[in-house]
Amino acid sequence: MAVAPAVASAERSGIDFSLSPDQELLREQVRRFAEERIRPGTAERDRERRFPHEVVGEMGELGLLGMLVDEQHGGAGADVLTYAIAVEELARVCPATAVTMSVSNSVCCWPIARFGSAALRARVLPELAAGALGAFGLTEPGAGSDPASLRTTARREGDEWVLDGEKTWITNAGLARWYVVVARTDPAAGKRGISAFVVPGDAPGFAVGEPEHKLGLRASRTAPIYFTGCRVPADHLLGSEGEGLRIAMATLDHSRVGIAAQAVGIHQRALELAVGYARDRVQFGVPIARHQAVAFRIAEIATDLAAARALTYRAAVAAGGGEAEGDGEGADDGEGAGAAGAGTRGAGAAARDAGRLAAQAKLYASEAANRACQASLQLHGGNGFHDDYEISRLYRDVRVTTIYEGTSEMQRLVVARHLLRG
Amino acid sequence: MDVELSEEQKLLRDNVRRFAEEVVRPRAKEIDESGEFPRAFFNQAGELGLAGVAVPEQYGGAGMDVVSYCLVIEEISRVCASSGVILSVNNSLVCDPLLKFGSEEQKQELLAPLAAGRKLGCFALTEPGAGSDPAALRTTARRDGDHYVLNGSKVFITNGTDADLALVFASVDLGKKHRGITAFVVSADSPGYARGGHEFKLGVNASGTTELVFTDLRVPAQQRLGEEGEGFKIAMATLDGGRIGIAAQAVGIAQGAFEEALAYSQQRQQFGQPLASFQAIQFYLADMATEIDAARLLTWKAAWAKENRKRYTLEASQAKLFASEMAQRVTNHALQIHGGYGYTKEYNVERYFRDARITEIYEGTSEIQKMVISDWVLNQD
Numbered sequence: 001m002a003v004a005p006a007v008a009s010a011e012r013s014g015i016d017f018s019l020s021p022d023q024e025l026l027r028e029q030v031r032r033f034a035e036e037r038i039r040p041g042t043a044e045r046d047r048e049r050r051f052p053h054e055v056v057g058e059m060g061e062l063g064l065l066g067m068l069v070d071e072q073h074g075g076a077g078a079d080v081l082t083y084a085i086a087v088e089e090l091a092r093v094c095p096a097t098a099v100t101m102s103v104s105n106s107v108c109c110w111p112i113a114r115f116g117s118a119a120l121r122a123r124v125l126p127e128l129a130a131g132a133l134g135a136f137g138l139t140e141p142g143a144g145s146d147p148a149s150l151r152t153t154a155r156r157e158g159d160e161w162v163l164d165g166e167k168t169w170i171t172n173a174g175l176a177r178w179y180v181v182v183a184r185t186d187p188a189a190g191k192r193g194i195s196a197f198v199v200p201g202d203a204p205g206f207a208v209g210e211p212e213h214k215l216g217l218r219a220s221r222t223a224p225i226y227f228t229g230c231r232v233p234a235d236h237l238l239g240s241e242g243e244g245l246r247i248a249m250a251t252l253d254h255s256r257v258g259i260a261a262q263a264v265g266i267h268q269r270a271l272e273l274a275v276g277y278a279r280d281r282v283q284f285g286v287p288i289a290r291h292q293a294v295a296f297r298i299a300e301i302a303t304d305l306a307a308a309r310a311l312t313y314r315a316a317v318a319a320g321g322g323e324a325e326g327d328g329e330g331a332d333d334g335e336g337a338g339a340a341g342a343g344t345r346g347a348g349a350a351a352r353d354a355g356r357l358a359a360q361a362k363l364y365a366s367e368a369a370n371r372a373c374q375a376s377l378q379l380h381g382g383n384g385f386h387d388d389y390e391i392s393r394l395y396r397d398v399r400v401t402t403i404y405e406g407t408s409e410m411q412r413l414v415v416a417r418h419l420l421r422g
Numbered sequence: 423m424d425v426e427l428s429e430e431q432k433l434l435r436d437n438v439r440r441f442a443e444e445v446v447r448p449r450a451k452e453i454d455e456s457g458e459f460p461r462a463f464f465n466q467a468g469e470l471g472l473a474g475v476a477v478p479e480q481y482g483g484a485g486m487d488v489v490s491y492c493l494v495i496e497e498i499s500r501v502c503a504s505s506g507v508i509l510s511v512n513n514s515l516v517c518d519p520l521l522k523f524g525s526e527e528q529k530q531e532l533l534a535p536l537a538a539g540r541k542l543g544c545f546a547l548t549e550p551g552a553g554s555d556p557a558a559l560r561t562t563a564r565r566d567g568d569h570y571v572l573n574g575s576k577v578f579i580t581n582g583t584d585a586d587l588a589l590v591f592a593s594v595d596l597g598k599k600h601r602g603i604t605a606f607v608v609s610a611d612s613p614g615y616a617r618g619g620h621e622f623k624l625g626v627n628a629s630g631t632t633e634l635v636f637t638d639l640r641v642p643a644q645q646r647l648g649e650e651g652e653g654f655k656i657a658m659a660t661l662d663g664g665r666i667g668i669a670a671q672a673v674g675i676a677q678g679a680f681e682e683a684l685a686y687s688q689q690r691q692q693f694g695q696p697l698a699s700f701q702a703i704q705f706y707l708a709d710m711a712t713e714i715d716a717a718r719l720l721t722w723k724a725a726w727a728k729e730n731r732k733r734y735t736l737e738a739s740q741a742k743l744f745a746s747e748m749a750q751r752v753t754n755h756a757l758q759i760h761g762g763y764g765y766t767k768e769y770n771v772e773r774y775f776r777d778a779r780i781t782e783i784y785e786g787t788s789e790i791q792k793m794v795i796s797d798w799v800l801n802q803d
Binding site: 313 | 423424425426428431684705716717720723725737744791797799800
């Protein structure tokens with residue numbers, strides 16, 4: 001048995017953990033922008049629950065709000081890993097600003113680019129790519145982890161769709177120019193009676209409620225939105241009638257990479273803060289970094305970060321390599337993967353696996369980032385509990401990463417479904 | 423960034439998996455219980471190129487890359503962790519330092535039989551009083567003309583019961599502490615070389631772990647590896663690479679246990695339905711799969727760094743720490759999913775559960791990995 005195939009050494013390793021020069025450059029640029037333009041007002045905006053209009057405007061000018069839009073429509077045409085790196089670097093400085101950017105890219109631009117008609121794409125994407133914000137309306141008061149139970153309706157009237165209902169927890173609500181909204185078009189068809197629409201922020205019958213007060217991400221805007229006989233043109237339907245849930249699930253499969261990247265950025269900062277504090281803070285006559293309990297905790301945070309980042313980057317590469325087709329918690333069709341890991345995956349399986357890999361990345365990275373912030377705050381002692389220390393804000397901000405765009409529990413269901421389908 | 427294996431690596435993995443299923447699995451349970459060292463397996467693995475995976479072809483090895491080496495160790499450990507560590511020691515702790523620190527003459531003479539599985543190697547560093555602190559070793563090497571005379575004893579030596587040669591670390595001057603430590607390649611048939619018998623352990627019971635005792639053992643000076651006083655550096659560099667192998671072993675053990683648990687959860691009926699239909703079991707499986715994937719990626723990342731001649735001390739320690747602790751959790755959950763049956767010898771998971779435990783200890787305990795990692799992270803600028 002020939003176990004050692006004869007190949008030139010340059011071709012031997014398919015595995016490559018390095019980033020491309022473009023990706024390295026983008027990381028540097030976004031880091032510099034975040035440090036210089038975002039960091040100075042971060043604590044104050046958090047305290048005042050103030051949205052960073054100016055910063056977001058600059059992000060639009062830099063092309064950060066249309067990273068996944070192709071160049072033909074005025075976007076950056078970036079690959080998903082490059083996008084994830086940008087989210088990570090923004091989250092390292094301000095998780096609230098990162099989610100504003102991530103939502104616009106992942107759950108508004110992406111489904112429109114992927115499922116919109118040519119005319120709709122031409123009308124909407126250039127605006128989004130130029131810096132207009134986007135939003136995504138799926139969750140309702142009674143439909144959180146179970147989006148198929150949503151009650152917002154859309155009925156066809158002539159050349160228009162008429163929407164009625166309400167959506168909650170809408171990031172960028174009231175600030176967005178465009179909303180991707182999921183509504184029921186056929187009450188008798190269950191999961192297949194749901195459709196997705198693109199709604200402009202100035203549509204008649206569309207209204208935005210009061211911003212929510214949240215534990216964290218206070219400089220991001222979250223509010224309910226209401227549809228009262230809200231009319232949109234017929235060609236604002238994404239995909240076909242009845243495809244809405246599949247589109248929503250595919251969108252979440254994709255966007256989870258962005259949330260995983262947000263968690264990685266927060267985790268990275270929690271580590272930096274722990275290292276800095278442990279080196280400076282002296283107790284018992286030595287920097288606390290010299291106490292083994294502290295040093296070992298830092299080793300654990302760093303190792304968990306390496307694991308979370310590896311899963312996230314792998315999911316990003318897979319998300320770029322193939323389209324996740326709504327094979328998520330709400331849909332019951334599509335192809336599954338084999339047992340865990342590369343051990344049983346065949347060629348091209350990475351593309352089919354994209355949804356599972358995103359769920360794994362989001363699950364692991366968000367849980368790990370929560371552990372990291374908890375540990376980093378503990379290393380700061382009483383100071384970590386004080387608003388003057390950055391870790392106290394990160395500790396609040398990180399909490400939502402195990403909840404939004406699918407709770408950890410929903411990620412586990414998605415992963416288990418793939419595993420058990422064999 | 424690309425985390426897909428090359429076609430060659432996939433082919434290798436498939437071939438090794440077939441070998442593992444056909445040759446290694448049938449005896450795994452038996453040798454775990456008897457403690458018999460699977461010498462025939464080692465010889466066969468050698469014929470397939472698995473005993474010197476990353477040794478260049480010019481020295482009789484398979485000439486493959488470090489990721490391929492990880493695949494080999496993972497696939498063998500997936501069915502038998504004892505067999506996995508036997509190969510890991512021969513590859514990482516014997517062939518690798520010979521390749522890196524040996525003279526051309528030593529490489530020509532020693533590597534081919536090791537890589538071909540005709541000779542088995544072991545790594546003799548640990549002593550009764552020198553575990554995590556190897557610089558405290560007491561074995562001495564006294565220069566006597568064109569020989570060194572070794573005296574002392576080593577413990578916990580994997581492959582020790584069967585090894586044909588040992589890479590031995592001894593001090594030429596105890597007063598110099600770690601700067602006196604020197605490495606020697608010692609033939610097991612030398613007068614004054616004594617080995618203990620099989621020692622029963624919690625897990626990896628067939629890995630030939632034993633004690634070695636050297637009494638006025640004469641080693642020709644040309645069998646010194648590197649210079650006098652270079653031994654500590656050689657040992658530390660070697661363990662950096664070894665940790666990648668142990669990480670791969672831990673991934674393999676966890677993967678094997680996971681597959682058993684996945685299958686069992688779909689067969690076993692309770693309350694009128696398969697265990698796998700219960701959310702608690704599904705969540706265990708999801709976490710297990712996710713952690714295995716994370717550990718495998720960290721292992722491959724360390725291997726990729728080593729292959730590309732980047733610094734990889736941090737990556738190897740992180741991979742080893744994460745993978746070993748992951749394997750402990752995953753095998754524990756696999757056993758739990760099997761319930762009472764998992765606690766019996768009828769099923770394989772109790773073996774995986776026992777075998778995983780050592781990965782947190784050997785080639786540097788988790789605590790030593792945390793020392794390495796925290797030193798690195800706290801002093802990075």
